[in-house]
Amino acid sequence: MAEAADNQGIGPSPARRWLRRTASLIIGAPLVAALLAVPAAPAAQAGVPAKTPTGSETVKVSLDTVSPSAPVKGDTLTVAGTVTNRGKDTITQAQVDLRVGSRLFGRTSIDTAAQRTGYVPGGDPAPLGGAYTVKFAKLRSGTSQDFTLSVPVDELDLGDDGVYQLGVSLTGQTAHAPYDHVLGIQRTFLPWQEEERDSRTKITYLWPLIASAHVTAETNSDDQQTPVFADDDLAAELAPGGRLEQMVSLGSQLPVTWVIDPDLLAGVDAMATGYRVKSGDTTVTGKNHAVAKKWLTSLEAAVSDSKVVALPFADPDLASLAHRGKNVSGALSHLQTATELAGSTVQTVLHVKPSTDFAWPVDGAIDPSIVDVATSAGAHKVIARSDSLEETGGLSYTPTAARPIGGGTTAVVSDARLSTAFEGDMSKAGSSTLAVQKFLALTLALSEQDTDEERSIVVAPQRMPTAAQAQSMATALHALDDGRWTKPLGLVEAAEAKPDSDATTTIPRSSQYPKKLRSQELPTQAFQDIKSTQVSLNNFQVILTQPERVVSPFGNAVNRSMSTSWRGRPLEAQQYRDSVRTYLQSLVNEVQIISKSDVTLSGRSATIPVTVQNRLLQGVDHLVLRLKSENATRLNLNDGGAVAERPIRIAAGHSQSVKFDAAANVNGQVQMTAQLYTEDGTPYGGEMHFTVKVSEVTPTVLLVIAGGLLLLVLAGIRMYTQRKRANADGTDGDNGGEPEQPSDPTPDTSPESRAPSDSGEKVER
Template sequence: MSEPARHSGLTAFGRTGRTGRVVKRLAALAAGSAVLLSAAPPALAAAPGRTGFAEASADYPASVAIDTVTPTVAGQNDPITITGRVVNAGGGELKSAHAAVRVPLGGKSLRTRSDIALVASRNNPSTQDGSDLQSPQAALGDIGAGQSRPFTLQVTPADLTISKAGVYELAVDVWGGTADNERMHALGIARTFLPYNAEPTSRATQVATLWPLTHTPELVAQTMPDNDQMPVLRDDGLAAELAPEGRLYKLVTIGSTLPGLTWVVDPDLLDTVYAMTKPYRVQKPGTAGESAKEENTVAGTGKDVATAWLAKLRQAVAASGSEVVSLPYADPDIASIAHNGADLNGMDTTLRKAGTAGQVTAEGRLSVDVRPDVAWPYQGALDQQIAATARTAGDTLVLVDGTSMPEPGSLPYTPNSARSIGNGQTAVVADHTVSEPFQGDLSTQQAQTAATQRFLAETKMITEQRPQDQRNLLVMPPRGLTVGTATALAAALGAAQKGAWINQVKLDAVATAAPDPDANSSVPGPADYPNELRGSEVSGSALGDVMGMQTRLDQLMRILTQPQRVRGPFSAAMVRSMSTGWRDKASAGNAYRAGVQEYLDNLISAVKVPAKSVITLPGDNGTLLVSVKNDLNQAVGNLQLRLTSGQLNRLDVVGLPETVVLDATTSRTLRFPAKAQSNGPVQMTAQLWTTGPDPQPYGKAVSFTVEVTSVTQGVLYVIGGGVVLILLAAARFYLQRKKRSVDPDDSDPEADADTESGSDARSRAGSETDVDSGSHTAGDAGSDTTADAVPGPVDAPGTEADSDPESAADAEDRVAGDEKVGH
């Protein structure tokens, strides 16, 4: 039977949804162990391994854990010290218990990686584990329920009948009696692995190890409203990680001891730390969408630790043999984008810009050359959509976990990591079984030992599969590498390097190695992407909202006189909104995105037409006063205000739209001549528009009502006077004719003429009075301080109206908001 290159006893990383159930079973059996067991071949997957405390059973009530193995790699005649603990997890007392090391069955080494997986899959004591050494034994005495006992055992390779180089099972079991069975019998067992390195390997395997320095985004779009644009962070938790006892500080310290390390850095983290080396502010809780001010922020505390950490990192990455991979700026979640947002307008451009910005930032902050064309999808899970999105972003190298591209079971060795996947891209596939023990937080000594010994066993076996051929491996820990896990990984790499079966190299060395023609180079389809990982993706609606901000941001840029104060911080915040760092912090990611959206809304709405109430226009002609307000801390222009009537046949605005130019935190009143045709309410709309070749509405339209009063009264008086004159003339003509018909000989033309001229004069005098009495008067414009109506002259002879619109305008100009927007 051939030896499979990788052992995928668990269904390939969630492709059927089974992984979550398997993990839960392992957790139940591990009883507090943080070690992730490597998968076994399919036939063996049902039995989880016991590399730490295991869940007790009625037959095996003792949980055994191996805390340390010293040395981790045994040499000829080296004494081997094993320490650990035994916990009575049963309900009764364990009587006269003792711990002992088992001699490997037949003193034989494990021959294949499948053998290693088989040992890891065992649970209860078995004859396959060999037999107990009679000496030494660690007496534990009686152990009450829930009690624990430590043990220390020291043996030599000769005690274990080990004589040839290879990988051996190292098992410690506990024997004793119970209340139900007082005779001595096996009560529990723990297993690990012991490489024996009597002679050096002919050709060491080249191993590239990723050393990620990432963090969830901290910088926000806001800056303080001063000339220096002091940066603002969402919280000050990063300062603790940069301190000497913090995670990021220790990662740099540990990494600086490893030769040939590949640092994988998020440039946004470097930018944030650099910002912290100067005075900065931190948002108070609940103010994520507000403009930054003294009252809603506090002073940051991380200046000294940020300065020291950045200097330490620069020294570490400059060491000979190191390589720096620059992730795209803010580490955008390429898997979420590929599945939910690849077709969004502007996404391709955003990804390419993030890659360029990442390179420029990393090289500038670290003063070293970086490799910018590397895509690292979340947890290394790859499918065809992700590969295509990475290619669009300009990434030629993709870091992949082995569960996405498993090797065929017929392959009797572990192939090199690099393989071509077409379209000019190379996948560097991390061996899942080698990397898996370092995926969790190895916070206990026992967990670190289990991971270290498994790593040493796997890498030594890989090297011995084809010792005449140069081998190349990639080790991929998680982005959020913890201190405990980093400590264990560094110890494992150091021990294997000292044992001379691996040689630590940069990523470039592994990526450029000749691909193995028998290795799997097929990229899975989208249907094979792990279901568990889809559940934590940034949704399509969230990505759509983020990309939708760009159009609104571009519109804001058109009116600002200093757009650079907003463009850079906001563009960076948009990419941070899509960061992979939010994968395991979904609520924090949602809050960050909501804060960016709210802040942009506040900036846009800071330039506005204030809301209006009903105003009165007391005449046929008048002037409507409308104010525009700028609450930003910079001047705005390239705007005009358009005032439109909902009923042009009743009230129309005369003239062109008014140009708007406003200094920071000021307001201005604009005047619009209006002509009314009839009385009553008319709906008016005030809307700001951008100017230029493609004018667009800016902000929200403001509607208000103009109440038109006293229209056409003077005209009616004139018409009424004319009608009266006609009626009087008709009556006089009728009376004269009647008189002549009664006494035609008594007519007196002179008298008639005198009478007519007097009547006409009296009629004309009465008409002029009526017109004068009907002239308009200035009325109360109402209580609205942001709009007014100033009456104009009536279109009738002899009428006139005086007004003083300047006083209302001056009052408007004095209205200024107290709130200042951060930009």
């Protein structure tokens, strides 16, 4: 009845309406609550502030200076830095203290200590206190204060020679914790050795001069073939304060082995003598000649009495070649070329004879295939790293770097801890100081290892250190100048050192190669692109009268396409390869057959001209132009054949018109194909097609023409007779004849001729 009443427009009773409203509220309440709760959660979450450091991490302690880095008896140790309050509360009665821990034994204990953070009650030593403190009445939230602590080394109570942990802490009070407690601490290491050791560790430190590729395959059109750079970014690295300038300036004062990419030298030498820089679709004159000259002069002086190792030209990626490239035919031949070019480039630019017997895979990571590729170009020494060629014999000490790995090859194993010591951000003084102190501590701990013989240790840092990293490395090496526990050694001598009989010589399997490094390798497609470019270059150079003007710049560009510097930059690597291939193709296209319009033959025989254009800046030779008739029955070439050939030789910037004899047999159209070939039969460039329209003169037509000629002759005789009679009668006679007929139109092909065309005409560019 209720439904009937509603349908009839009669409203429900008051009691029923109350029941409905109550039910709706009960049912809808959870939904409303849910809707309100959904946006509330993110809002609350967005309002939560980042976690504020508390406890012993409230204050950040930065150690910017530890001087001297490795003190001796009688020195005064100075530790300077900054404390920063990262907490919410103001710190009162703040005091900065110096803490000296107990001696650490072994490099593992140094690694463990370096990972500790925060204050450990009972684990950290007591502060020196006394006069060796710095106090601040207040340290407000977010503010920093500098400090300097100086203490005589004799007051540190150092015992036996070795590595000691050194800490700087800040103690104070806050409103929430009104009592003295440690609010921040930073630890470092203090190497301690009073006198020179009887047995010192030989340290070989590699000093790499390597840069990314900047030179393109393009050269200017002048006689000097001025190289064209993709950009002028290299100048910033060579300028005062730049990365490469710092490497030379710092390295000149250090006992290091220079490891140089010859491509860098070639590029800077080009800058010094004249270069151009790409700017959109054109090039502009480079302006940093003076910077390049100064850098080269400084480098030549720095290496004059030093050991120099030359990597293969452009520092090819050995791992990429081994894992992705060696199955692409011709890839390994580029490594051989790059190795041969290395020595001559260094000698020409720096006037020193380098060693070219070393291969340096990325991060010293090796496997059997990498070693095979590295030695395929003549290298007999491979710079590996101890985290790749790990010790498995349970040695209690670090063995000498050199060790035989079979086939007459020596692995020179660099120490992973020391080689990676300066890979972080060294632009901040605090980070640099900690890295330097740890490096020194590790070298001293290594020298203290239980062995009776002197060992040779190699340090191979990152390939392209930043300026800040180079400065940190130099600081660490200068701290070893006094030679208390180390002495310098060149890489060549380190490779010739007597190997440790107990050291590992087993090359790790390919499956053990680091996945991160493998993911950064050049893809197989890169080597296929390089192969394609090389094939085009080979076909192009054989037609040139001066092939060396093309072979050298493109050969170097191909080597750069395999450079280790492309790791982590796949897009830039692809763009560089594409630019080399595109520019080469543009040069190839400068020698081409000029498109030809259709030809009409109005006789049995004629000549067909085909024009070849050379827009290059040098002559071309050893080319053959082949013309082919697709219907030799209708139109044949070369005394009855379907194909005719003519040798091509054209001067720079000229074109040549080549004439082919043709004989027509049947009326109609014939498709013709013109194609250039090198002398070995390889097609050069694309085909050019055109049509020949044959209009052969038939016997019937000849009869008609003969009849017409006969009529003309008879008409002429009649006219002559009439004139003669008129003259005889003494009267002028009209010639009565028809006007002279125009001659047949001249055909667009010349009569049959075998005379060669002239040497060519100048091409307007």
